[in-house]
């Protein structure tokens with residue numbers, strides 16, 4: 001019923017036409033109703049044009065166009081941005097019997113196939129360039145650690161919160177999509193399948209189950225990665241790859257990968273160092289011989305990625321090592337900074353009434369923009385007092401409980417609770433509550449009207 005052009009033309013609506021469209025019922029009515037609706041519409045529209053004209057001089061050409069646009073679309077759906085009902089019978093890559101979602105079967109001409117799909121689903125075209133699907137997951141079985149599943153739930157809740165605030169889709173997978181690609185290799189089959197399942201998305205964003213958003217306002221600077229058409233973004237440092245040859249030169253627990261043929265080909269090379277390959281053992285030996293600080297024998301995805309970069313430096317043209325902000329950050333460095341950061345942010349809010357204004361969660365991004373000028377002096381990344389974007393509990397193993405012996409278990413658990421509540425406070429705020437103590441997950445207090453201006457915060 002709703003043509004895809006409807007969504008495209010929406011951006012051409014003038015603000016006043018939009019407000020009159022909203023007064024219409026959002027579902028499609030019978031013809032009689034439609035007629036009445038259209039008559040009412042036309043009246044409302046004329047009325048709003050007229051009242052607008054009283055206070056503004058307006059361009060008759062554009063307002064005539066708005067009237068025409070509005071009349072052409074008598075059926076307005078709830079979310080006119082994308083059309084979730086429309087899948088025409090035209091053939092696309094989904095109809096190809098040879099297409100395989102498995103990481104073992106390569107895919108060809110993916111860029112053309114994706115483009116073709118978008119052509120048949122034009123309502124997804126606007127905004128396609130910045131569309132992100134977050135993908136994460138955990139093991140199929142219950143966690144060994146008695147509080148493991150509870151922690152994973154909270155880590156997942158945190159990602160859902162971030163995605164809801166920024167309008168991203170999220171997919172949680174908890175089954176091995178390739179029986180041999182287990183533990184840290186399990187993500188590659190999922191990312192490939194997600195690319196095929198989401199041709200509307202430009203980016204797939206893998207975020208490990210033990211990583212969490214600790215700045216709910218920060219947005220990925222996607223333009224930075226478009227500028228030279230980088231296709232894979234990871235947190236890392238070039239000199240640690242080429243000079244130090246360290247297996248921690250980058251962290252493969254969080255990465256952003258462009259939904260394109262290059263990524264398909266790259267993941268094929270990357271996966272071929274994993275347990276599905278007959279040369280898996282050999283790769284473990286090679287990795288250990290190059291990266292002397294790698295202590296365990298098996299080939300792992302992170303060492304594999306660093307090895308590919310180490311051997312073929314020209315890959316840096318496509319792989320962006322993000323080192324400026326906490327694309328993901330080591331929890332041990334970050335944890336001690338939360339208290340001072342909270343204090344700084346509270347000071348900012350005490351100074352700027354705009355930031356204290358209560359608002360709907362849907363418009364949170366606006367308040368992130370309002371805060372930005374106050375953060376100019378904060379710096380970014382290490383030693384900054386900006387909220388760290390992603391805190392990664394590397395080595396804590398919340399699900400198995402087999403944390404690295406380097407850390408006392410309590411440090412890991414308390415650290416996770418503190419980080420989760422630090423993040424949750426940014427969300428709960430929109431719901432009128434706050435955890436006064438970051439180590440106490442059970443208690444919230446209601447925020448007062450002008451919070452945090454009055455009160456001993």
Ligand SMILES: *[C@@H]1O[C@H](CO)[C@@H](O)[C@H](O)[C@H]1NC(C)=O
Nearest residue numbers: 335336337338339340341343
């Ligand atoms: C927090 O701020 C205090 C006072 O400015 C400072 O002494 C302390 O080192 C800071 N702590 C951290 C972890 O940065």
